[in-house]
Amino acid sequence: MKKIDSVYAASPDSLEFYAAQALKLTEQLKDIPSETKIQALRGVTLFLSGEHDKALKIYINAIRKAEKHPPFKELALLYYETGGLYSKNNDLITSGQYVSKGLKIALAAKNAAAIADGYNRVGVLYEKRKLLDSALHYYQNSLRTNKLAKDTLGMSYSMENIAGIYAQKDQPVRSIPYLKESLRLRKLVNNKFSLAIIHVNLAETYNALNKPDSAIKYANETIKIATEIKFLDIIKHTHNFLADIYEKKGDLKNALRHHQSFSTINDSIYNETKSKQIAELSKKFETEKKEQQIKSLHQQSTIQNLKIRQRTIMLAIAATLIVFISGLSYLIYNRRKLREEARLQSEINKHQEQTARAVLNAEEHERRRIATDLHDGVGQLLSVALMNMNTLFGKLKEGKIELSLADRSVALINESYDEMRTISHQMIPNALLKAGLSAAVREFLSKIDENKIKVTLETSGLDERLDEQTETLIYRIIQEAVNNVIKHAQASKLNIQLVRDEEGILLMVEDNGKGFDKTAVNQKKGIGLKNMLDRVELLKGTAEFDSAPGKGTLLAVNIPA
Structure with missing residues (x-):
């Protein structure tokens, strides 16, 4: 399994060879979780090469097999990737259903990396609906969860998504630090798929900052990396992006060259036949699931009718005993419930009392501190000022004028005022009010x-x-x-x-x-x-x-x- 992961990260084109060998082994061992993960990675490779219909077929077959077993965390990845494919084809409702299924499994398994991945994908759905604040909230949750999980690649995706939101909010300057850090992390893990994506995002951000030369540099690096792994979708997007840049620069030759490349790849990825195949596969899968459910319900109904006849006699015998036991159980349960409620209420009251006492102690401590500040600071200053003023009034009665003494008294009063303002600000800042x-x-x-x-x-x-x-x-x-x-x-x-x-x-x-x-x-x-x-x-x-x-x-x- 580790070999499959490393091949996928470094060279997805070689995945099919190793996946075929690994699938034989997982079938022998009946290792459904590992088989599910391998199928998910196979689907991703086909998706990146533009074979969306083939990718969906792999996803649906793998889901059909995996759903026969209790939920496991690898199934979350399969749901996520299926949701991602529907999202790419602008079916956000179906996409959301699959992403929700995956996130539910991840949360139940308490798998931090899978939870963070789910938060990212929910954020993408909000972003596609232009609900940017909600998207940013989920991306930040994803980043926080990835940091806790110490998931380097996951952190890079979260940072990239946060940068994308700032770019859409016309704040590209705030995007650059997130993108640069994401690029650094992806170089550490050498994941070429993610490296291609981060380079095109840097290109678009520098273009928004009116730095076309930097944008072209990162875009060319995107095409280089994406070509190595046959990531047609992003190659197409980058050619279209470069065509626009060169047209704005007045370089019509390069603009035409990139536009022709874009058109050729776009025609190979998206056409009416493939769209129909995806829709038919999806419909066939849902119809098959409903037929299985109907068949299962019919079998259950037949078995149930046979059992009802046997149970009728047993129920008649047990009815009296059940009534007696139920009454006794209710009395015991009710008594225990009342006792437990009383205990819980006592604990709640005790906890509330402790919290209130702690707050009162903090307030009392604050009052004592303020009293000390007033006594040692303002009080001392005012005492000296009062003494000086008394002396000054005595001098005035004698017909003498002491200007220096008056100046010192005023200075002390001003200092007392400043001290009072400082204490007041410590109690409740003026800006807060x-x-x-x-x-x-x-x-x-x-x-x-x-x-x-x-x-x-x-x-x-x-x-x-x-x-x-x-x-x-x-x-x-x-x-x-x-x-x-x-x-x-x-x-x-x-x-x-x-x-x-x-x-x-x-x-x-x-x-x-x-x-x-x-x-x-x-x-x-x-x-x-x-x-x-x-x-x-x-x-x-x-x-x-x-x-x-x-x-x-x-x-x-x-x-x-």
């Missing part, structure tokens, strides 16, 4: 020394204000998370993403610092971290850490709508 969460977070981050740590902030969906308590709690969560990074992480980069959509709010705080041992932190939480988690719980949210020594840290906070 006036401009909302996004502006307040930006103002807070702007005060961080860029020479020590480079901070980036991305926000989405925060045009409308949240309620005051929610904004304050999220602001404090971000404040605590950033302070923890500055104090403990020894990081040089800090990235914060704050996204709001119909499902709720997602906050991600990621640094490239020294990381930490999650088990040690779970055993011993500091006051700041505990206060932050209490605030997340007040918002009925969840907080997850992903970190290891030397690997940086990712904090993901999900707050439901």
Whole structure:
């Protein structure tokens, strides 16, 4: 199986030879999962070479065989690829049905790589419907899941898809870093299929940035790689792309050459006969499934009629006993249910009391800190100012004018005022009250020394204000998370993403610092971290850490709508 994977990544053209040998072995071993994966890769190879009808035939036959067994994770890949073929032929409804089936299996198997792949494919369907924010949400979920799974190729696909959304939002500058990092990752795994795709995406992005020479360079590299693996679909697309660029440059000779290449390949991939074959195969498969279901129901009905006659006598004998046992069981069940509900309610009350107490303790701690600041800072300054003013009034009564003493008194009062403003801002930032969460977070981050740590902030969906308590709690969560990074992480980069959509709010705080041992932190939480988690719980949210020594840290906070 590993040999098949490596051949597919490096040279899909050689796959059929090795696949035939591997399929004989899987049939002997009755290894259905491995056989399913091999058939999926065979279908992908045919799809890339433009043989969509042959690819669908392989997919349907493999699905028919695999569905006779309990679900397994390799079937998810087969569903994904079948959905991808329908998507390419603009049948988004059927595509969505297959992708949903695959994602359901991946989630049940708790397979992170397959889940991330599913999120990517759902994002593609949203993108095709021009629902860009929903697509971006699923691509970001896919990237986060791939990072957790340490799936290099999967991360590269997620980054490429995110870049595509920014390009469609007329933000090509934001696309380039994602595409360059995706290219770097794909070179590590030497997957020529994905290398061809990333090069054409870089070409299109540089063209959007009005850099035609860079676009032509990446497009030519695309054709070179795609030709090696007979990836006709992307070769066709790239020739059409180059024809447009050369036409805009006034190079009509090259424009005509690439347009002719595009037309030749396009005619070989898409024609009416192939479209009909795909539709007929799909219809035949669905009809066959329905006939099998009808036949199965008929057999079940016959067997059921035979069993009913035997059961009638047994039911008459058992009826009285069942009534007695049911009544007794109900009494026992009801008693246990009441006892369990009382126990659960007690646990809930206890947990709510602990959370409320923790919040009250945090508020009491904050009040004491403010009182100390007022006493030690503002109080001392005002005491000295008052003493100076009393002395000044005494001098005035004697007819003496002490300008220096008056200046010092005014300076002390001004300093007291500044101190009061600082304390007030620490309690509730002025920007949070006036401009909302996004502006307040930006103002807070702007005060961080860029020479020590480079901070980036991305926000989405925060045009409308949240309620005051929610904004304050999220602001404090971000404040605590950033302070923890500055104090403990020894990081040089800090990235914060704050996204709001119909499902709720997602906050991600990621640094490239020294990381930490999650088990040690779970055993011993500091006051700041505990206060932050209490605030997340007040918002009925969840907080997850992903970190290891030397690997940086990712904090993901999900707050439901």
